[in-house]
Amino acid sequence: MNAPLTSPTRRMFLATGGALVVSFALRPTASYAQGAKPPQPKLPGSLGKAPYLDAWIGIGGDGTVTVFTGKAELGQGIKTALLQCAAEELDVDPKTVTIVTADTERTANEGYTAGSHSMQDSGTAILNAAAQVRGILIELAATRLNLPAEQLQAKTGAVIANDGRSVAYKDLVTGEALHRVASAQSPLKNVKDFKIIGTPMHRVDIPGKVTGAPMYVQDMRPEGMLHARVVRPPNYGAELVAVDIASVEKLPGVIKVVRDGSFLAVAAQGEFQAIEAMNMLASIAQWRKVAQLPDQGTIHQFLTRLPSQDQVIANKGDPSQQGAHLLRASYTRPYLSHGSIGPSCALALMKGDKLTVWTHSQGVYPLRNSLADMLHMKPEQVHCIQVEGSGCYGHNAADDAAADAALIARAVPGRPIRVQWMREQEHGWEPFGSAMISNVSGAIDDQGRIVAWNYEVWSNTHSTRPGGPAGNLLAAQYLAQPFQPPEPKEIPMPEGGGDRNAIPIYAIPNERVVDHFIPQMPLRVSALRALGAYLNIFAIESFMDELAEAAKADPVDFRLKHLDDPRARDVVTKAAREFGWNKDKLPRGQGRGFAFARYKNLAAYCAIAVEVSVERETGVVRLGRVVAAVDSGQAVNPDGIRNQIEGAIVQSASWTLYEAVTFDRNEVTSVDWSRYPILRFPQAPESIAVHVINRPGEKFLGTGEAGQGPAAAAIANAIADATGARLRDLPLSADRIKQAIGV
Amino acid sequence: MLGRTLLGLAIALILAFGAFFAWQWRGELAPTSTSAHAFDPGIVTKGAQLAAIGECAVCHTRAGGKSFAGGFPVQTPFGVVYGTNITPDRDTGIGAWSEEAFRRAMREGVARDGTHLYPAFPYDHFTKLTDGDISALYAFLMTRAPVAQANRQPQLDFPLNFRIFAAGWQLLFLTKGPYRNDPSQNATWNRGAYLVEGVGHCGACHTPRNALGAERPKEAFGGGVSEGWNAPALNASSPAPVPWTADQLTAYLKTGFADQHGIASGPMHPVVANLAKASDADVRAIATYVASFIGPRNAADRQRQTEASLAFAKQRAVSVSDLARTTTGVAPADDRTAGGVLFAGACANCHRSGGGLPASRPIALALSTPVNSSDPTNLLRIIADGIHPAPGKSGPIMPGFSGALTDPQIVALADYVRAHYSRGQAWPNIAATLAAIRSNPTPAMEAP
Amino acid sequence: MTVLNVNGKQHEVDADPRTPLLYVLRNDLALNAAKFGCGLGQCGACTVLVDHNPVFSCVTPIAALEGRYIRTVEDLGSADKPGPVQRAFIEEQAAQCGYCIPGMMMRAQALLEKNAAPSDAQIREAMAPNLCRCGTQMRILRAVHRAAKLMTVELNEPREVKG
Numbered sequence A: 001m002n003a004p005l006t007s008p009t010r011r012m013f014l015a016t017g018g019a020l021v022v023s024f025a026l027r028p029t030a031s032y033a034q035g036a037k038p039p040q041p042k043l044p045g046s047l048g049k050a051p052y053l054d055a056w057i058g059i060g061g062d063g064t065v066t067v068f069t070g071k072a073e074l075g076q077g078i079k080t081a082l083l084q085c086a087a088e089e090l091d092v093d094p095k096t097v098t099i100v101t102a103d104t105e106r107t108a109n110e111g112y113t114a115g116s117h118s119m120q121d122s123g124t125a126i127l128n129a130a131a132q133v134r135g136i137l138i139e140l141a142a143t144r145l146n147l148p149a150e151q152l153q154a155k156t157g158a159v160i161a162n163d164g165r166s167v168a169y170k171d172l173v174t175g176e177a178l179h180r181v182a183s184a185q186s187p188l189k190n191v192k193d194f195k196i197i198g199t200p201m202h203r204v205d206i207p208g209k210v211t212g213a214p215m216y217v218q219d220m221r222p223e224g225m226l227h228a229r230v231v232r233p234p235n236y237g238a239e240l241v242a243v244d245i246a247s248v249e250k251l252p253g254v255i256k257v258v259r260d261g262s263f264l265a266v267a268a269q270g271e272f273q274a275i276e277a278m279n280m281l282a283s284i285a286q287w288r289k290v291a292q293l294p295d296q297g298t299i300h301q302f303l304t305r306l307p308s309q310d311q312v313i314a315n316k317g318d319p320s321q322q323g324a325h326l327l328r329a330s331y332t333r334p335y336l337s338h339g340s341i342g343p344s345c346a347l348a349l350m351k352g353d354k355l356t357v358w359t360h361s362q363g364v365y366p367l368r369n370s371l372a373d374m375l376h377m378k379p380e381q382v383h384c385i386q387v388e389g390s391g392c393y394g395h396n397a398a399d400d401a402a403a404d405a406a407l408i409a410r411a412v413p414g415r416p417i418r419v420q421w422m423r424e425q426e427h428g429w430e431p432f433g434s435a436m437i438s439n440v441s442g443a444i445d446d447q448g449r450i451v452a453w454n455y456e457v458w459s460n461t462h463s464t465r466p467g468g469p470a471g472n473l474l475a476a477q478y479l480a481q482p483f484q485p486p487e488p489k490e491i492p493m494p495e496g497g498g499d500r501n502a503i504p505i506y507a508i509p510n511e512r513v514v515d516h517f518i519p520q521m522p523l524r525v526s527a528l529r530a531l532g533a534y535l536n537i538f539a540i541e542s543f544m545d546e547l548a549e550a551a552k553a554d555p556v557d558f559r560l561k562h563l564d565d566p567r568a569r570d571v572v573t574k575a576a577r578e579f580g581w582n583k584d585k586l587p588r589g590q591g592r593g594f595a596f597a598r599y600k601n602l603a604a605y606c607a608i609a610v611e612v613s614v615e616r617e618t619g620v621v622r623l624g625r626v627v628a629a630v631d632s633g634q635a636v637n638p639d640g641i642r643n644q645i646e647g648a649i650v651q652s653a654s655w656t657l658y659e660a661v662t663f664d665r666n667e668v669t670s671v672d673w674s675r676y677p678i679l680r681f682p683q684a685p686e687s688i689a690v691h692v693i694n695r696p697g698e699k700f701l702g703t704g705e706a707g708q709g710p711a712a713a714a715i716a717n718a719i720a721d722a723t724g725a726r727l728r729d730l731p732l733s734a735d736r737i738k739q740a741i742g743v
Numbered sequence B: 001m002l003g004r005t006l007l008g009l010a011i012a013l014i015l016a017f018g019a020f021f022a023w024q025w026r027g028e029l030a031p032t033s034t035s036a037h038a039f040d041p042g043i044v045t046k047g048a049q050l051a052a053i054g055e056c057a058v059c060h061t062r063a064g065g066k067s068f069a070g071g072f073p074v075q076t077p078f079g080v081v082y083g084t085n086i087t088p089d090r091d092t093g094i095g096a097w098s099e100e101a102f103r104r105a106m107r108e109g110v111a112r113d114g115t116h117l118y119p120a121f122p123y124d125h126f127t128k129l130t131d132g133d134i135s136a137l138y139a140f141l142m143t144r145a146p147v148a149q150a151n152r153q154p155q156l157d158f159p160l161n162f163r164i165f166a167a168g169w170q171l172l173f174l175t176k177g178p179y180r181n182d183p184s185q186n187a188t189w190n191r192g193a194y195l196v197e198g199v200g201h202c203g204a205c206h207t208p209r210n211a212l213g214a215e216r217p218k219e220a221f222g223g224g225v226s227e228g229w230n231a232p233a234l235n236a237s238s239p240a241p242v243p244w245t246a247d248q249l250t251a252y253l254k255t256g257f258a259d260q261h262g263i264a265s266g267p268m269h270p271v272v273a274n275l276a277k278a279s280d281a282d283v284r285a286i287a288t289y290v291a292s293f294i295g296p297r298n299a300a301d302r303q304r305q306t307e308a309s310l311a312f313a314k315q316r317a318v319s320v321s322d323l324a325r326t327t328t329g330v331a332p333a334d335d336r337t338a339g340g341v342l343f344a345g346a347c348a349n350c351h352r353s354g355g356g357l358p359a360s361r362p363i364a365l366a367l368s369t370p371v372n373s374s375d376p377t378n379l380l381r382i383i384a385d386g387i388h389p390a391p392g393k394s395g396p397i398m399p400g401f402s403g404a405l406t407d408p409q410i411v412a413l414a415d416y417v418r419a420h421y422s423r424g425q426a427w428p429n430i431a432a433t434l435a436a437i438r439s440n441p442t443p444a445m446e447a448p
Numbered sequence C: 001m002t003v004l005n006v007n008g009k010q011h012e013v014d015a016d017p018r019t020p021l022l023y024v025l026r027n028d029l030a031l032n033a034a035k036f037g038c039g040l041g042q043c044g045a046c047t048v049l050v051d052h053n054p055v056f057s058c059v060t061p062i063a064a065l066e067g068r069y070i071r072t073v074e075d076l077g078s079a080d081k082p083g084p085v086q087r088a089f090i091e092e093q094a095a096q097c098g099y100c101i102p103g104m105m106m107r108a109q110a111l112l113e114k115n116a117a118p119s120d121a122q123i124r125e126a127m128a129p130n131l132c133r134c135g136t137q138m139r140i141l142r143a144v145h146r147a148a149k150l151m152t153v154e155l156n157e158p159r160e161v162k163g
Ligand code: FES
Pocket: C035, C036, C037, C038, C039, C040, C041, C042, C043, C044, C045, C046, C047, C056, C057, C058, C059
């Protein structure tokens, strides 16, 4: 499942073939899934979810080490980092280790691959499991060589005795040697002895990706596969009134047109044939439109007027204090598109009463439950295998494509069905990142200290992921017997959803923070990288600069003045020093900006400094040098961390400067790259330097979403520095900047 | 006898030349003592709007360069003239120009130092501006960020590289003096006429020029050329299938798109990008004036032509339901021609009607002006280079097909499009036109 | 039957001549590198070389391609024998999800065949038609610079000319 596969068919075979063996290791987890408590005391990371060691680590008769993770490779390089954890504690060459990612019959149920959790959950589990396996191997060798364990050590795939004798791992593990429940304590290595963890390692997936190996679910082409396309309604909720299926089934290559209520799809021999049949169906289908969308121009007022569930998430001292200066500001973000470069894709095969689905979903177990519900099957009858897709950055249409494939596969049993969405479908139907509004007021005293802080944020949900009932699967809502989407719920603190990072990390004596959760969704929304933290950090870090200005303080000094956490201070200082931050005024039209956040206030620390120039006549922004410092705890693959932060900065720059989902009263109109422009090469920053602060022995904090918020605020602060104009509504488009500058 | 006549003739010539020389002589105007000017912000704003309508930034900004710092190559039949630096930089820009010097340049085409300016700088239009508007433009330019960027010398063929010829040109073709209202027309029309004939200098591209590069007054708006593109006729001979209305023109000039005509591309792209900054009233006025002479004059003819064109477009709209009826998919049955097949594979995916979510919503090709012009230049340029919105801006994207298609294939495609989407007769000269374009490439246009 | 010269091999393709090259490469010839991104000529994920020009294979019908020289990432090298552009992308670790990368590599290859030592600005301009959503742009730029160096090193070795 991991290394470049020579043939997709082989992958399919493996995927189903390997299953039996490991499901044995997973058996106990089923009962936990049904509510029983995992054994106490609590096991590290995700071990509690699958406490048997062989659910995580396998050693084959040939000595090959296999690592099993319930997390998915999304392009974030997780496979490589997890391999490094296992190889380190097992003392084997990471290149010899293979890894199996999320698979409902082979790996633990680790829920979703989201929230920058993979290293905390899976990394911790694998690190400990590997250490415990090493312990077992040494025990076994001790008996084998009858020597005290103290005289033995693991080295490159074997246990070696001081007297020079050695036994290879493969000769030690027989039968169920590793089928043991993990213990709470692991014989972890001393971090000083780490050779693999903390050392940059080339990602295992890149060679295949740059040589055309079939790495993606889009590349699978099993025997007898049919290409399918779905015809989406013209807008939200439209009902299919009539369509002349027969005329399309006559087209060359068409095998079957599938209709179930308002779900309409076609399966054909050839991909282009499927596309032309889809176009044909789309042009002859008659729909009844029902949905009306709100006016885009006033969407934020519209949202704040909707009923909301309000929650005070922070309340200390007397936030009503006025201080020496009192400032108020309001910040907004539009709906944002995940905009994966490759539209979502899935394969499905219905064989007898068993459905197998190959998907780039972020959560194969939750998806399995929802698919089973939609198809009225038992979860055990549905096998979901994660295969990499195009980068997703959150809950895009991956699960919906899986549902489409499943429905078509049910109608064409025995044939593998490959569905890929069209660009317009991905842009028009994916769940967007919610539009948001936040109001903030802050008071500073005459020492330039923040004495009071009030913050309110309004948002739709940031998760309509599948999991339980089928209602969150797009297709399920359009079937003849439709499934209703479940009532959305706010993600609880401390992680939070719309209120993620809404509580300032700074030392403020009096503060009040309110989260207004708006259940009603005029546009389909769900998780987009960083969730609410993108707006909340943009707002808080922009406002910190506004307060600093009022206090006549340097933005970096001002932040440090309000930061107690030494790791936070280190990151801020590091970024400022490496950037060469100073106080001298830049020439008109040029500016520098700084921002900092600790993701979720409990994960990675990230500070970013940016320099920009703004063309006064046009408002066009050019990004100059960008310098970031990040502390993700124990760094496993430092280059992986740099890659993630670089990516987060560029993606966030694109969101921040250019992006907004557009819609009229009927439908989403930003349905391709011509109407949803994103950053292209000429607009990329001049340079990005990422400095990783490694914290050997500290907890893994994750990295994936740490850069999004700080990058946005740093850019906004730099634009304010360059133009004297403070922009608070995203995107900070050239037109808005020009307007703010005036003539 | 004869000798005397010759002598007389010679004397007459010398006198005439002397008189001309004296006439054309302009002194240098003193530099301003300082570049620090105070202007009423209201005046500056007014200037900004006029500068937008005048498209100053287009010819006075080179690709990727600083606004108004010059360097943009203006192609003329006699060679290349480069837009000059009009930022208030004292040494390389117009920082040392008094308002008097600026007014003289606008009215008479003479620089501060007394040299005559080539008419690529359209003072034959700017001369029509009111004093108030010239002051506003001066105020706007003088409050820009100064940029030190030396001007590029024009590259003109001998003998035009001698500035005195510019003076001669002015003697022949420059009628100085502000625009005069036409009392028989309403205020909007007159405002539009003032903007179009004056600061907007639309005729500079849309009016054919004579051998000496002057607009032919008798053929006003009869169609011209700009940067290797055809600037379509805006008078009775406008090639637009559906006659333009003031509403369609307003939409087009304000947003770059009119649903019965299509999008602004080529050199018109930056023009509409600038007009977005102009006031709605002024754009409406421009549209009103142009609408008063574009297309068929008589209402019945306009009505007839509109209905006929829309009907034809409807009939020719690429409909995917043709799939059912033909073996060739999106292209109708008669089009197994090379061009028809290329169209079906390369174009129809976007240029089809009906079905699913809106794609980039290209207009019906049968309504497109390039397809219906008498000459294939603009269509060929669009097929070859595509259409690209300004970086980070929303706008139609069309990939250029040079490289994907060979020139003969592009020719076949253009021929097919013409035959299929226009009622005009086939273009005789597509291959030759494409060859000419290849010998004079212009980069795909992007807004400033 | 349409005869296509892909990566130096002749292929008889039994597909409607209107079919865009992308689908033929992926499904008929099992060449996975070129990807479907938009099918509209807007993103570059499908970029291949035709007669040395970077081309959007998603909007190029095979009818246009008989007798022309088509190249894909598979022609640049293999996992065991990566070519200079591939090596550069590996050495710079220039991928996140990697979905856009084959298109990027082909556009880079086209640029470097025309201009052996492009400036950063020239690279950015040449790469502008290709989108990357993961934000790998900085690494891709580094990879193209590195590929330029690797290629000039190899310039001494005679490059075989096909098509
Ligand atoms: S897939 Fe061809 S350009 Fe996007």
